[in-house]
Amino acid sequence: MKPLTQKKIAEIAGVSQPTVSRILSGGAGVDEDVRERVMEIVNQNGYQPHAMARGLRTHRSDTLCLAVRRGRKGFAKDPFYAELILAVMDTAAQNGYHLSVCSSRTVGGERLFYDALFRSNRVDGLIILESLEHDERIERLREHRFPFVLVGRYDNSPDLFTVNNDNVGGMRTLVRYLFERGRRKIGFINGLPDLTVCQDRLLGYRKGLEDVGLAYDPALVCEADFGEPGGRRAAQRMLKESPDAIIALDDIIGLGALAAVKQSGRRVPEDVALAGFNDSLFCPHTEPSLTSMRLNVQELGRQAAEMLIARTKDSTLAPRQVLIPCEIVERGST
Structure with missing residues (x-):
């Protein structure tokens, strides 16, 4: 049986040989369904690159x-x-x-x-x-x-x-900042619980509450899908607990929370203060402008x-x- 070549893989998968080469080399710019189809053929047939190609690893x-x-x-x-x-x-x-x-x-x-x-x-x-x-x-x-x-x-x-x-330290700072401005019922909209960034920011939130002597209330923590719609839905659930402040995992979730608070008839910040995380470029341009924890992304x-x-x-x-x-x-x- 002749060894499988990239040309043959391309014929079976219905793609070009350069596309197969790009996939095998880990290159970008290939649709995921095409990548999966080619790699399934590769794995099923035990394809191995030519010895000269393997030597290029050095x-x-x-x-x-x-x-x-x-x-x-x-x-x-x-x-x-x-x-x-x-x-x-x-x-x-x-x-x-x-x-x-x-x-x-x-x-x-x-x-x-x-x-x-x-x-x-x-x-x-x-x-x-x-x-x-x-x-x-x-x-x-x-x-x-x-x-x-x-x-x-x-x-x-x-x-x-x-x-x-410093996700833990940044969240502790936000809780303390809101407490110093008279907020006593501070909620947190988190993201997916298996992501370490979400775990760290939740830990910072809890430590921040402990720092200022506030009890942790699970009813004031909601999980949201990433994105503005997820933030809006989570804030709508949280508003049933009547928080006087909400911290969002990130600014885009914060955008959704801002919309939900305003749609509920509450005023920001008079009735509910709101803070995000990341200090995205749009934060100065929301109404009102969004307080946020600035990361040094550069x-x-x-x-x-x-x-x-x-x-x-x-x-x-x-x-x-x-x-x-x-x-x-x-x-x-x-």
Whole structure:
């Protein structure tokens, strides 16, 4: 039986040979259904790259990859991602590297992406976002000893290279800030509970309540889907508990909360104060303007890229965990 070639894979999958090559090398710009179809053929037939191609693993590609969990629509609407990608891209370019950005909406698509990544030599290292409490990506990257940097936290592991915002400290500061302005029934709209960023901000919220002597009330915590509609629905549920302040996990959820509060006939900030997190570009332009915790996204991206570049050049580097402080920006909503 003749060995399977990329040309044959392309014929079976009904795509071009360059598309197969791009998928096998971990490249971007391919529809996820096409990627899954090609990788299913590859895995079923045990395809292995030509020995010469495998030998290319010893050479550098001068390309970094930033991988996000959300689908393209999910992260395209969030200004945080645009700012972070630009910061990583600028730092990579200053150091002679290219940047590839990949996204996956499904667990299957994500697994196929990493299958292709480990087969190829097209990417020197990876920056990953939105870690889960139990994250298959991180475990696979560890197993393959593939260079990567996590923007976030994972199980407080000292053996990882990480760059993170001070999510716990920032949320504690927001709770204290609202308490000092007379708020005593402070609610929190969180995101998905298995994301470590959501766990950390919830922890900061609870510690903030403890700092100022307020009891934790589970009825004042709601989980929301990411996005403005999710924030609106969560705030509508929370308003039944009559909070005098609401903190949103991020500014886009905060937009939804702002709309819900106003639709309920309550005034912001007179009846309900509202604060977000990330200090997105639109925060000064809402009505009223949105108080938010400002992240230094430029520094986050720069340090993540520099850390990854250093690691790809020297595999003996000791792991580092960098925590970047944030600061509150007071506006009309509080």
